[in-house]
Amino acid sequence: MSDDKKQRAAAAALAHVRPGMTLGLGTGSTAAHFVKLLGDQGFEGQAIPTSEETARLAEAVGISLITPDETTRIDLAVDGADEADPSGALIKGGGGALLREKIIAQQAQTFIVIADDGKDVVQLGQFPLPVEVTGFAVGLTIQAIRSTLAALGYEDPSLTLRRGEGGFFQTDGGHLIVDIALGRIDEAEPLDAALTMIPGVVTTGLFVGLTDLMIFGTESGVREAVPT
Numbered sequence: 001m002s003d004d005k006k007q008r009a010a011a012a013a014l015a016h017v018r019p020g021m022t023l024g025l026g027t028g029s030t031a032a033h034f035v036k037l038l039g040d041q042g043f044e045g046q047a048i049p050t051s052e053e054t055a056r057l058a059e060a061v062g063i064s065l066i067t068p069d070e071t072t073r074i075d076l077a078v079d080g081a082d083e084a085d086p087s088g089a090l091i092k093g094g095g096g097a098l099l100r101e102k103i104i105a106q107q108a109q110t111f112i113v114i115a116d117d118g119k120d121v122v123q124l125g126q127f128p129l130p131v132e133v134t135g136f137a138v139g140l141t142i143q144a145i146r147s148t149l150a151a152l153g154y155e156d157p158s159l160t161l162r163r164g165e166g167g168f169f170q171t172d173g174g175h176l177i178v179d180i181a182l183g184r185i186d187e188a189e190p191l192d193a194a195l196t197m198i199p200g201v202v203t204t205g206l207f208v209g210l211t212d213l214m215i216f217g218t219e220s221g222v223r224e225a226v227p228t
């Protein structure tokens with residue numbers, strides 16, 4: 001079952017935690033397993049949550065939290081992913097926390113991805129790519145995203161403004177998310193760079209060159225992979 005696999009991956013990541021560390025805590029169901037296990041083992045250190053949801057959970061399990069501005073060093077960040085390829089490039093943001101997750105992953109000395117083995121893919125793109133955008137001029141930003149995608153050879157992909165309870169989904173930072181069904185992403189880095197150049201785009205769910213280790217939960221244990 002996928003949830004058992006998520007838990008196995010989360011449990012394996014605990015081996016990388018040391019007392020006194022400053023941790024980045026990801027968001028989503030796999031990251032939630034990690035946060036609960038960390039609380040259960042009485043983690044002696046401090047952590048930065050990547051969402052309000054993770055902050056609530058971490059507080060509930062007794063983890064001491066700080067804000068990002070209270071430290072200059074993050075020793076280790078642990079987070080889930082929606083897809084991970086062999087190079088360690090990821091699609092993230094299914095849970096809508098991509099901006100905070102990306103800031104923390106990029107600043108962490110070590111970034112470990114934990115996921116069930118269904119997220120282990122040869123090529124990114126089956127999962128729709130989340131792109132965080134400002135509410136201001138969202139229509140024009142979507143138009144600019146379409147033009148950028150066309151220039152990169154993505155033929156008429158479907159773009160959906162994510163919905164939440166009672167309207168459009170809003171991130172913790174008050175932004176909106178456009179989910180882009182690309183089917184296949186050949187080169188993640190230039191796509192990320194081109195989309196991020198659009199002024200109304202806050203960030204994308206493509207995490208490239210950030211991953212140090214991937215831990216996939218399987219039916220019988222875990223599979224660890226260092227990005228190629």
Ligand SMILES: O=C(CO)[C@H](O)[C@H](O)COP(=O)(O)O
Pocket residue numbers: 026027028029030031079080081082091092093094095096097098101
């Ligand atoms: O990027 C994320 C949240 O923004 C999550 O890490 C991603 O969606 C995976 O979630 P889950 O562990 O629930 O499958």
